[in-house]
Every structure is written in C-alpha cells, then in structure tokens.
Amino acid sequence: MQLSVWTYEGPPHVGAMRVATAMEGIHYLLHSPQGDTYADLLFTMIERRGKRPPVTYTTFQARDLGKDTSQLFQTAARDTLDRFAPDAMLVGASCTAELIQDDPAGLIENMGLPIPVIPLELPSYQRKEHWGAAETFYQIVRKLSDKDRRASDKAARRPLANLLGPTALGFRHRDDIAEITGLLNKMGIDINVTAPLGSSAADIARLGEADFNIVLYPETGDLAADYLKREFGQPAVRTVPIGVGATQDFIREVAKIADVDPVPMLKEGLSRLSWWSRSIDSNYLTGKRVFIFGDGTHAVAAARVASEELGFKVVGLGCYNREYAREVRAAAKLYDAEPLITDDHLAVEKAIEDAQVELVLGTQMERHIAKRFGIGCAVISSPVHVQDFPARYSPHMGFEGANVIFDEWVHPLVMGLEEHLLTMFRDDFEFNDHAGASHLGPGHAAPGQEDTAKDETTAAPANDTETVWSDDAQRELKKIPFFVRGKAKRNTETFAAEQGVSTIELATLYEAKAHYAR
Amino acid sequence: MNAQLPIAASNGSDCAPVLKERGQREVFCGLTGIIWLHRKMQDAFFLVVGSRTCAHLLQSAAGVMIFAEPRFATAIMEERDLAGLADANEELDRIVDQLLARRPEIKSLFLVGSCPSEVIKLDLAKAAQRLGAKHAPEVRILNYSGSGIETTFTEGEDACLASLVPEMPALTDDDVANLIIVGSLPDIVEDQFMRLFAELGIGNVASLPERAVSDLPGIGPNTRFLLAQPFLGDTAQALKERGAQRLDALFPFGVEGTTAWLQAAATEYGIDETHFAETLRPYQARAEKAMAHQRARLAGKSIFFMPDSQLEIPLARFLSRELGMVLTEVGTPYLHRSHMDRELALLPADVQISEGQDVDLQLDRVRSAQPDLTVCGLGLANPLESEGLSTKWAIELVFSPIHGFDQAGDLAELFARPLRRRDVLRV
Ligand code: SF4
Ligand code: SF4
Numbered sequence: 001m002q003l004s005v006w007t008y009e010g011p012p013h014v015g016a017m018r019v020a021t022a023m024e025g026i027h028y029l030l031h032s033p034q035g036d037t038y039a040d041l042l043f044t045m046i047e048r049r050g051k052r053p054p055v056t057y058t059t060f061q062a063r064d065l066g067k068d069t070s071q072l073f074q075t076a077a078r079d080t081l082d083r084f085a086p087d088a089m090l091v092g093a094s095c096t097a098e099l100i101q102d103d104p105a106g107l108i109e110n111m112g113l114p115i116p117v118i119p120l121e122l123p124s125y126q127r128k129e130h131w132g133a134a135e136t137f138y139q140i141v142r143k144l145s146d147k148d149r150r151a152s153d154k155a156a157r158r159p160l161a162n163l164l165g166p167t168a169l170g171f172r173h174r175d176d177i178a179e180i181t182g183l184l185n186k187m188g189i190d191i192n193v194t195a196p197l198g199s200s201a202a203d204i205a206r207l208g209e210a211d212f213n214i215v216l217y218p219e220t221g222d223l224a225a226d227y228l229k230r231e232f233g234q235p236a237v238r239t240v241p242i243g244v245g246a247t248q249d250f251i252r253e254v255a256k257i258a259d260v261d262p263v264p265m266l267k268e269g270l271s272r273l274s275w276w277s278r279s280i281d282s283n284y285l286t287g288k289r290v291f292i293f294g295d296g297t298h299a300v301a302a303a304r305v306a307s308e309e310l311g312f313k314v315v316g317l318g319c320y321n322r323e324y325a326r327e328v329r330a331a332a333k334l335y336d337a338e339p340l341i342t343d344d345h346l347a348v349e350k351a352i353e354d355a356q357v358e359l360v361l362g363t364q365m366e367r368h369i370a371k372r373f374g375i376g377c378a379v380i381s382s383p384v385h386v387q388d389f390p391a392r393y394s395p396h397m398g399f400e401g402a403n404v405i406f407d408e409w410v411h412p413l414v415m416g417l418e419e420h421l422l423t424m425f426r427d428d429f430e431f432n433d434h435a436g437a438s439h440l441g442p443g444h445a446a447p448g449q450e451d452t453a454k455d456e457t458t459a460a461p462a463n464d465t466e467t468v469w470s471d472d473a474q475r476e477l478k479k480i481p482f483f484v485r486g487k488a489k490r491n492t493e494t495f496a497a498e499q500g501v502s503t504i505e506l507a508t509l510y511e512a513k514a515h516y517a518r
Numbered sequence: 519m520n521a522q523l524p525i526a527a528s529n530g531s532d533c534a535p536v537l538k539e540r541g542q543r544e545v546f547c548g549l550t551g552i553i554w555l556h557r558k559m560q561d562a563f564f565l566v567v568g569s570r571t572c573a574h575l576l577q578s579a580a581g582v583m584i585f586a587e588p589r590f591a592t593a594i595m596e597e598r599d600l601a602g603l604a605d606a607n608e609e610l611d612r613i614v615d616q617l618l619a620r621r622p623e624i625k626s627l628f629l630v631g632s633c634p635s636e637v638i639k640l641d642l643a644k645a646a647q648r649l650g651a652k653h654a655p656e657v658r659i660l661n662y663s664g665s666g667i668e669t670t671f672t673e674g675e676d677a678c679l680a681s682l683v684p685e686m687p688a689l690t691d692d693d694v695a696n697l698i699i700v701g702s703l704p705d706i707v708e709d710q711f712m713r714l715f716a717e718l719g720i721g722n723v724a725s726l727p728e729r730a731v732s733d734l735p736g737i738g739p740n741t742r743f744l745l746a747q748p749f750l751g752d753t754a755q756a757l758k759e760r761g762a763q764r765l766d767a768l769f770p771f772g773v774e775g776t777t778a779w780l781q782a783a784a785t786e787y788g789i790d791e792t793h794f795a796e797t798l799r800p801y802q803a804r805a806e807k808a809m810a811h812q813r814a815r816l817a818g819k820s821i822f823f824m825p826d827s828q829l830e831i832p833l834a835r836f837l838s839r840e841l842g843m844v845l846t847e848v849g850t851p852y853l854h855r856s857h858m859d860r861e862l863a864l865l866p867a868d869v870q871i872s873e874g875q876d877v878d879l880q881l882d883r884v885r886s887a888q889p890d891l892t893v894c895g896l897g898l899a900n901p902l903e904s905e906g907l908s909t910k911w912a913i914e915l916v917f918s919p920i921h922g923f924d925q926a927g928d929l930a931e932l933f934a935r936p937l938r939r940r941d942v943l944r945v
Contacts, residue, residue: 001609010574035547035666040897050904062667095569096633
C-alpha cells in the first residue's frame, strides 16, 4: 500500500479515456462501479469539452456481484452499439472490475459484435494514466491500422508524416499540433494523420501511408511508434520541439528523414525568445534558481530552455513518471542539478523548500506548492487545471511556443526594471511589506495576510538552532525587499550556524551576503 | 440495461407512480462525502483504503486543492497487496502508524472502505478494532464504507454518521431530554439553528456530527432527533435502535420547510404556539423578502432534476411551492419512502418522480422536455449547456449553505443565477 494525498496520475483507464475522448467514433465500454463516472468531469469541466466522453460505465453494484455482472456487461455492450453506433469499441475493466474477473475480453468476443472490438488489459494496481494512454493507443493502432496500406511512390508527392501522441486533457496539445503542423507544412512536409487527437478509425487505418512518424508526446505515443516501425518500417522523429534549440534540432532531424533542406526554415523561423533573452532587461534573469518538475519529457525539455535559453540555474529537476527516470537523471547530470523521481507531492514540496528557488516550473501541484511558499510559478506539464486550457492560442512547441514560454516563465518573476526600482524605493510606502507581490497577481495578498505565508520578519529563527538576531541586524533585514528577505534570512541563519555564531549582528548579515554571493 | 425498465411502482397514495431505472449512472460514490465531512469534523482524518481511482476521485471531486495537507488520504492498494505477497492488514497497520506519527493532532481516524477493499473482503471493522486498541486512548479509530458498489454520493455521509452512533455516550431514563440535529451542516447554519432553538425555549440541543468527534452527544430514551438532511436513512435507523425517536417533519429548506421542521420540535417540547409564531415571524419575513426577486425570475420556469444527492425531492417541493417553478422530472438516486412521505404529499400530483438512473434514457427525456433548467452532475453540465440547455451543478447544493430561513434567498439565487446569466449574455 502507498499513502497518497494528491496524485499526479490517475489510474490507467483514465489514460484510455484520454485516448477515446480525443478520437472520433470510438466508444469505450468500461466495466466499473458508478463512482468511476467522476472521470467524465475531468473532460467536461477542466477541458470544457461540450460533449460527454464516449464512455459507457456498466455501473455494477454490490448486489450484482457473483451473479449477473457479466450479463450486465453484455447488455451494456449491446446498448452502446445501438445507441452510439461507434466505428470501433474499446472494452476494459476499472480497478474494481479487474478484481471480480469477469473477463470483458472473452465476454465481448463471444458476442460477435459487427464492429472491431479492442480489449484493453490495463493493470490498475501496477500502472498509471500515461501508460494506460500509451497502451490503449498502441492497441488501437495495432488493431485498426491497415497492414496493406503503405507509403506511395515518393517521387510523385511531398513527404508525409504522422504526428503521434496528442490526447484529450493534454497540456497545450491542441495548440502544439497546430504550430508543428504549420512548421512542417512550411518545410514542404504534409501530415498524413495526427492521432489520437482528432482521428477516426479510418484515419488509423491509413497510418501506414506516411513516410515517417513524429512522436510529439513520447509518454503516450512511444509504444505506437515502436509498433509502426516494426510493422511498416516507418522511422520516428523523437526530438521534442520545445524551446528554440530543440525546435532547431527537430527541424534538422525531420529534414534529414524527409530529405528536405532545413536551412530556409532554420533561417526564417527564429523565435523572438532569442532576442528577448539577449535584450538588456533580461540580464537579471541570469542565474535565477529554478526548480523543474513534471512528466519526464516536459521536464527535460524545460530544463534545456531554462538553462540554455534563459540563463537560469536549474537546481532541481524531476518527474513523477518513473518510466522516464533515466532521461531525467541524465539531464539532471547535464545541468548539475539534483534529480528527483517521485510521485509523492510531499517529497516534491520538501525538495522545493530546500532548494530555495525563485521560480518553479511544474504541474498544478507545484503551482499550489509555490503559491504556499510565495514563489513564482509557471505550469509546464500535465496534470493541469482549468486555467491551463487558455482560450487564446498558446502552444509550447515550435518557435511560437518559445515565445509563449518566454512570457509565461518570465512574468512570474519580478521584471528586471521593476526589481531595480524596488531596490531604489524600498522604503517608499508603495513598496512596503504589505503591498504584496504584484507579479503574483491580484489574488495574492501580502505575506502575513495569507495564513500560509510565513512572516519572515520576526526574529524567531527559521531553523531550530539557538541563533538570535540583534536589533541592528533585524532592522537591516527589514530593509531588504520582501521578496528576497526570506532567502536572506535563511542564508544568514545557516551561515551563522555554520560559523557557530549565536547572535547575528549587522556584520554577520553582510558576511553571509558575501558568502552566498553568486 | 433497457431490458429492466421501466418498472412502475404502484403506490398511488402519496404521489404518482415512480419510474424506477436501472442502467448506467452518472453519480459520485460515497467517498465524495469526505470532502465536506473532513471540513466539518476538525479533529478527524479520513483514510480511504482503496485504489488509485479512489484517490483520483477525491482529488477531482475536491476540485480546488487549496489545503496544503488535507485531513484525508488514500492508502492505495498495489499488486503485492492483492497477490497476497504483503498481508494487506499488516500493510494497513504500517500506513496508519506512519500517518499518525506524521499527524499527531489527529484524534479520530476513519478507515473508509471502497469497492476494491470490499471486493477483496478486507475487514475494516476488524482493522479498526485492532488499530483502535493499539492507539487508544489518543486516537479513536472508526470505519465505514463509501464504496460505489454500496453508496451513492451523499450516502457516504449516512454511512459515516451511522458509524458514529455506537460511539455516542449512553443516557438513561433519568437523564434530561435532549434534541439532536442530524446531518452535517455548515457551521454558520448550525449556529443559526441553535440560536433559533434557544429563542424558542428548546434547550439541550446537540448536533451529529459535532465539530469535533470527541464531542459526540449522548443518546437514550429521552433523545429526540431531527434529520437536517434527507439522505440519512441508516443513521436514523441506528439512532432509533439506541432508543432515540425521530421527529417526522419536512426538511428545512425554504420558509415552509424550515417552519415545519422547527414546528416538529416545538410540538414535541410543548412550546406555546403564539410564542412559536412570534419568534419565527421576523425570520420568515426576512426570508420572504430575500426570495421575492428570485421568484419573479423563477416562477413558471421548468426544472428537471437528474438524480444526485437525495436532496432533489425536498428542493423540488421548495421550488414548486415557494417559487412557482414547474417540475418536469424529479430524479433521486434512492427514494426513502417513510422519510419522504410529507415531502411527496406536497408535490404536484402529476409530477414524474424517478428513482435510480439510466443516464442515456434520462438525457433523452431531458432533450425532449427542453426544461428551462436542469440540475445535474459536473460530467453532464457542459455537454447540456452546449446543446443550449441551462444547468445547475448539483454538487453546489451539497457544498453551499442552503438550509434554514436565512439561506432561503441564497438557495433560490442558486437556481436563478444560470437563468439570469443566459439572459445577460449576448455572445
Ligand atoms: S466507485 Fe469504488 S472504485 Fe470508484 S472511486 Fe468510488 S469507491 Fe473507488
Ligand atoms: S487553484 Fe488552480 S490549479 Fe488549483 S485547483 Fe484551482 S484551478 Fe486548479
């Protein structure tokens, strides 16, 4: 058993729902109790979908157990067919149905339904949401792809690619797809099929006609891409185009596979991020300490952008999906950051607190953690909440994605100019301690007004050593702008403790400042 | 699914025949109650023994994760627990130890059963006994089931409160009479009711649950209780078995319901009728005033209740009698006949009541009725809105203060808001 408060991933059948809901004409028959229907609201509320997910829950109850749960399942299958007339049906069990062992696969096979049926085996007690999505997509591709349809003669047409991995409830998938499709078209490459998002059974059937695959979301698309490589010999592009550098690498990799010239696109497609980051106002971004956590792919991509393109210092890098632990560890090594592979949000919270960062890039969990600590935060990965499905166009991939990233990551930080003014006018009434951090938005009261914010101005030491602050030092501490005061206080106390100083004098404060100067 | 319906139950005495349906449901399971119960009982922790699905449900239903470390969690069962590699009981003990060490302020711990724990027949009652002995007297360990195979949404609260009944201190014949308000109410509403009882001259009133599990009221032959919520069948039964008597009344929604509910207590305790009427008059007037402008907006509008919380019938009574709404269909997940008698008698004779659900068939009825307002779960609201139907999220009725005189206007407003919004928007 594992003690869990908030989870990063749902059960694997929710992953299957993300695939089914993304597609057209596919229905998912899920053997499950009534409460499992909660999953619908993820799609209708968080993603604001105007349609119910195409899922029928068999809704068995305690009194059905041991007698007619399998009959219930078959009745539901027949009703689903009559009512929704899907082109293909997915069938599977949720965690409870897995235990009663009704064997949905066998039951459905006996019924001899007139449409393709894809039984899903998603072990609920071992696997999680992303894996469930990947496995479901793979099974769909395996079953529905037409093995006779192959790429046509290359000489007569432009190169053709499949875009694999986008699902319902994905972080910015809608806009990433639009951005990357546009980029590829400009390079002279056509899209054969984008899947699962927006695809139908007929689209899946013609996957084999593409020259190659592009795996935009490895977490959900990798298994299918491996299969397509085996079955159709289609190579896969696996560079994820997040950030300027990665997008350029992506263009080169695609160009090589598609045999087109990358140079025009590389020349034309410069993102504004490059200049924005070089412009003088961005100087203050240098060395900002950032903590990154998310799904493995987005976390690794974010680390590269943060480090190479914004000049941040990546101090922590982690993911919640163990399947990508290797990639995350390797990247952490690259940036000399502490890797963290865990799905325990309390461990992440602890790591963020210890890392003393100025910016957190994470999921909605990290947003909450950051909010409690009063640290700026931007979201880079699922799981996400309703405001991470913006009305406006906001991809994270491609060159426009890089622009979006610059805005979204830099805005939570105090602007360079603003920081400069704050230092000049720190005793001015508008910049006093209770004015609150404007960059955190109107919802964020000044520290002290929010019960979760700690009052950093008190003389009580943050750690449990005996250190006390002299009046002088404490007065000086109060002059430090509030948004860095907490860190100054902690640093000074740590420094004092290390030096065996029991009373922090004015000098200690400045010695500590010198000690920690970067 | 279709095969089983419709079965018309004949009980023409109190209302039209009830349409009983059995098919796919679109409702939460009883675990969801933890979201409001843990806010109410401030010394209690709720540990669900279940699967990743259960944990995900709690987090999704909670919607807003503002609590740093909430007083609930899930012990997620894993492959090794099921394969018998790890004794599930030993694992549970380990988790509970870990939890109590981390959260020393916890005074009561509810072990909450789920579908998976029930299907594998993990005996949480025994576990609670075993762990209770180990952690007494610091922590009291209780258990109930919020599983989706046995409980629908608010029935989780019923199961939780029923599990508290055996813990209530016993009172005897010689003890002074007490009155218990049963059902978890927002503190502000509970306080209003307590002030009203005091003004009426009814003393010795307690609540189940109290704000701390450690303050459970006593129970004995002189105990009377009023149900504040319509979904507490098992709790009422358990209280009766310990000698308490239920005061039958309408549920305290709107002026009529709240008056009748208080009247039941006043009659029981022989409160002077004039005093009763005079005490209530200003409250009633205030409530009427608050409801007045919503009435203009709601009167004559039709409303369709999808089954959700068992609050549907009393709320339908309130909306039809005090605000003039037209009831298209009133669905309830479960119809507790004896608790609902008085409510049903006040509904229009021809109203369609349905019990249970087959969501697709019910949506067909919604579409053909085209009601002005549909009360439904979060999974259905946006899809119906996108078809041009206005909706009210049922869950808001469970989370918001809606009982009593001073909330009658707010309650009406909850239904009026979607209609007003529809009128305002020009996009
Ligand atoms: S219906 Fe059962 S398995 Fe599903 S969340 Fe509720 S208790 Fe857990
Ligand atoms: S505060 Fe934001 S992330 Fe958190 S639950 Fe609300 S919408 Fe979601």
